[in-house]
Every structure is written in structure tokens, then in C-alpha cells.
Amino acid sequence: MKRHSASLAVAGTIVAVLSGCAAPQESLPLPSPGPQACNAAASQSLIGSQVGAVSFAADANVRVVCTTCPTTRDYRPDRLNVRFDQATGRIEKVDCG
Numbered sequence: 001m002k003r004h005s006a007s008l009a010v011a012g013t014i015v016a017v018l019s020g021c022a023a024p025q026e027s028l029p030l031p032s033p034g035p036q037a038c039n040a041a042a043s044q045s046l047i048g049s050q051v052g053a054v055s056f057a058a059d060a061n062v063r064v065v066c067t068t069c070p071t072t073r074d075y076r077p078d079r080l081n082v083r084f085d086q087a088t089g090r091i092e093k094v095d096c097g
Contacts, residue, residue: 038096
């Protein structure tokens, strides 16, 4: 049994030494930057407004949804969520996602 253990130890040492001699890997290209944050802080002034009284540019990445309505769970840091109370129509929260 000791002979087998010694053989494994030697083999492990050889593998460790040889792996240090491996050719350096090529550097991989950096991933492209993902979507930027939506900057919800700039839209906090919408809170308390009537949802029907606010508008956004046609190409704006905005999701307007009531606070009790079902929504998708896909997180998109560049999307602005405007959440309003369905009963009153008042905006209660503005966040990213």
C-alpha cells in the first residue's frame, strides 16, 4: 500500500511541475459593456403624480405598471419602472429593473 501511495505522490508532483510549464494562455477579449443603469434617482420627482399625466419619449426604456399587477421577472438595469397604485392612479415608486 505504501508503494502505491508513494507512486501517486510522485505522479502528483510531476503533474504539478509540468502544469507550471504550460504555455501562457492568450488573453480573451473583454466582454462588451452591458446596459447602463436607468438613473431612477433623476425620476423620483414623479412620485405622487398621476400616472396619466406623465409621458416619456417613444424610444425610452420605461415600464409603467401598477403595484399589484403581475410583471415579468427579467431584470434589465437600463429599464425605468414606474409603479402606480391602480385604485388612485398615483405613482408610488420609481426604480430600475
